[in-house]
Amino acid sequence: MGVxxxxxxxxxxxxxxxxxxxxxxxxxxxxxxxxxxxxxxxxHQFSPQGVTATATLAESHIAIHTWPEYGYFAADMFFCGQGKLGGRHE
Structure with a gap:
């Protein structure tokens, strides 16, 4: 399965x-x-603001959507296979 x-x-x-x-x-x-x-x-940069980024991975996907006007973002990540999870990224 995956995470x-x-x-x-x-x-x-x-x-x-x-x-x-x-x-x-x-x-x-x-x-x-x-x-x-x-x-x-x-x-993709939206007008007047906001960004959506999608990454298709051999191990699945990552999607990020931002709403700068609210200081908010949502991310969806699914990993399976040999990817290395853990740690922290700033």
């Missing part, structure tokens, strides 16, 4: 939640740290 993580987070800085480059870099760093295999990455 399914669902995250709802509030009070995050709006400037980070609305920065496509930071979200892309953080997502790639987390995938690398987890030793997962990235198949496809799509990051």
């Amino acid at each position: 399914h993580l669902i995250v709802d987070a509030w009070q995050a800085p709006a400037d980070i939640l609305n920065d496509v480059d930071i979200i892309r870099q953080t997502l790639v760093a987390a995938i690398t740290a987890g030793e997962a295999m990235l198949i496809d990455l799509c990051v």
